[in-house]
Amino acid sequence: MTHTPVPARLRGLAEAADLSRTPVDITAVLDHLVTHADTAAPTSIGFPGAVDLDHREVMARLGRRLWNNIGDPTDVGGTAHTRVLEQAVIAWLADTLTMPVDDRWGYVTTGGTEGNLSALHAARRRLPTARIYYSTTAHYSIPKIVEMLGARGVVVQAGADGEMDYDHLAVGVRRHRRWPAIVVATAGTTMTEAVDDTTRIRAVLDAFEVPGRHVHVDAALSGIPLALDGRLRLDDDSGIGSIAVSGHKFFGVPTPCGVVLIRDSLRREGAPVTYTATLDSTVTGSRCGLAAALLWHAIATHGREGHRWRVSEARRLAAYTVDQLTAAGWPAWRHPHAFTVVLPTPPAPVRAKWLLATDADVSHLICMPGVTQGQIDAFVADLTDSTPRSIPRPRPASSPTASISTP
Template sequence: MTPTPTPARLPGLAEAADLGRTPVDITAVLDHLAAEADTAAPTSIGFPGAVDLDHREVMARLGHRLWNNIGDPTDTGGTPHTRVLEQAVIAWLADTLYMPADDRWGYVTTGGTEGNLSALHAAHRRLPTARIYYSTAAHYSIPKIIEMLGARGVVVEAGADGEMDYDHLAVRVRRHRRWPAIVVATAGTTMTEAVDDTTRIRAVLDAFEVPGRHLHVDAALSGIPLALDGQLRLDDDSGIGSVTVSGHKFLGVPTPCGVVLIRDSLRRDSTPVTYTATLDTTVTGSRCGLAAALLWHAIATHGREGHRWRVSEARHLAAYTVDKLTTAGWPAWRHPHAFTVVLPTPPAAVRAKWLLATNDDVSHLICMPGVTHGQIDAFVTDLTDTTEPGGGPGSGYPHHPRVIPRPRPAPAGRGGQ
């Protein structure tokens, strides 16, 4: 019997990059990619993608066609599209966030970065001299977007737990108080899933009587869970002008996507495009209608109560993980709302097997919906088996216990908390 080829020797794989010269064994390449993904799945616990939802029905029915949601979601013409589903997704999320029905607009994006760009572009057009404030724990897209806009950014320190340092924000705002302010708050920072308190941010802006403001919330990971809790709201009392969430994180859509919501009153008029007979209101123009259909399917299949149950189960697993790690002698913690568990960076042998997110001597795993108790138990077993006997966490890494911060007590304020 012919032995199964190793991944590196699969027919056609090495030649896959040279499409212009060498015949490619297409089936072998696709099989290899699928096998790699299947092999990695049980130990991929470091990045936020839910794996409990089944999207195969949508992919089977719609995945072989082009669905181009070009222009504004309210446009009706053009090539085959799923704008009616996109509108339903926008309405569901806006309702969940208590956004006023007469002051809302949004669309399905390629992900959180495009959502941030769309929101900050709208804010910058309205407040072109504004300083854009963001914390050191904000997503890496924010300084990139500020550079793209030709705007002035102001960096604010974050605490060790990932939440914005409001005292330092006050220092920075005081220095630039003559200028309008665009502030990027984060609901779910990349390393600790910290949530910035928009009530405290607004208090700082009020204290220095900032002339003109826009408060944007980058809620890529935590936005939907917090909205389902009622802890993130875009009602008139919130003072929040825009928000972005990801679709491939909590909703587990199998293609990068997201949703941006902006108060309609804070946008400028858009330009009609004769060629497409649409309004040019979005960053990319042509947009993936399949992503809108996948988001709609995830929402319609489970509804609010189903997704609240998914949030609860994921948080219970995160609490279990903290208990399991600390019992095993590894200091770990999480914010009360979070799926993310923070721990000292494990030894290289553990990280070679388990896909974790690591920043120097701090790592995290994320108990997204679909991650199981069995995966957590296996990770902790590998962690304790790899640690030298008697050494405890950080054996050979004596700095570890020092770098595990504890979250600050949650404030009573609403907004981003």
């Protein structure tokens, strides 16, 4: 196996952290990690993690012991767990998504990938011969999960703005219409934060009278903001069977985590485990109770209205960013609902300073809650200073618009 060389800035840390050395200077290693993260923070605007919420109280109060939410979140036995807080998080998110009270189940996961795996595993247990449809802009975890499940995947093209091509979906469904369909819709694609329209997806499935279906929404970034808007719903009219969201993105929880919600009527109950007195209904078994507590704390300290304000401020900054980049002669765009601003890939000196997400000739920055106008102004200034005005810059192929299923 080929190993990637350690970057020069990390060589000293790698040597200090080498556990074969005696003694290990633990304080020096931890100080280096914190200093490096603090130094990079002002220019880290390319990946989705909110930085405006303070989680220190929970970490100080609960961070010194193991909180193990083993088994099903509805279990109440055992000690040193936070399942009561986990249940409150599940109820809050399900209520925000208008999910029927008598047809909901979920748990706190390690992140969006586990949420997708849990939902798609439940769907395939019910529809074992189903084809799993997902777009070319779906999260990279989806084809991996399809392979893990031993399922047959059908790749659907996406438009220039990142949204699923429903005509191409129809081509695939028509070809495989004899088999059930599991369709992965994305609410917030990785590069452009596009949202697939579940109403149009359902119309395609209806048109070909697919014998059995499950629509799953991978909503890692945009799910909570859209739910707070009332523009993403899991009520009976939605036709959506499951959803996965991240907790370390919009809520900025300082450990990767997420939530998966599945209609209770669409899954099988877990098997009982005698020695733990729990049901084995989750992917990982033992689960991080601290993550559930951090999510509960983030919700409890701000409430729906506080989080709606955070959404509006982030979108305001994203709109400002588009205006500033465009005024500087650098074409940029965003979906109306999005925190994500898409632009042509900046020159190497800018990318060396600013942490952006880049895919060939397209990059993005994300105006997550906590990113400031000062950071955006500094980025635009660096971009302007490093780019000769005479260099032509491509413009987006189309003017993207959000397409969100509404009740």
